Amino acid sequence: MEILGLAIVVVLILMATIYIVSFLVVRTPTDYRKGFVSAELASNMLNTFLKAAARDCSQLTMTELLQDCAQGQGIVCSNGQDSCRYAESTAREIFEKTLDKWSMKYEFLAYTDINAPLVKAGKQCIAEKRSKLFPIPISSATMYAKLDICG
8 A cells, every 4th residue: 555655646746747847848938038129229220320420411410410401401411312311311321231131120200399300211110129219409399319120
């Protein structure tokens, strides 16, 4: 009788061990790194874009062009585009050559009013996204440049 009781205890311990091991092996590991990488990518891409010099606009930075865009579009570049159109076309070009090539979905906005963006590139993120928002001072208010990395 004692041997039978001992055998039952051993079988129960063995079944519990198999269940625990199978649960640990089958469980999908959580990827915390992906969210961090997306957030850092959004921050670095936006920071680099804002500091980039415009080839066709007297080497003004994109920040300066966006400021002009929000304050009345007084700058006209050598290719004939005003500051808003030049900033938008440059944003599209840069993000197409990087984020699009890396198969990453994104949305770039520059606005003083979120409902009426002055510059827009990419498509709106529907699901999860990582964002970076940079304030840009202008004389009448604050302009914002925002980059969302989807996924």
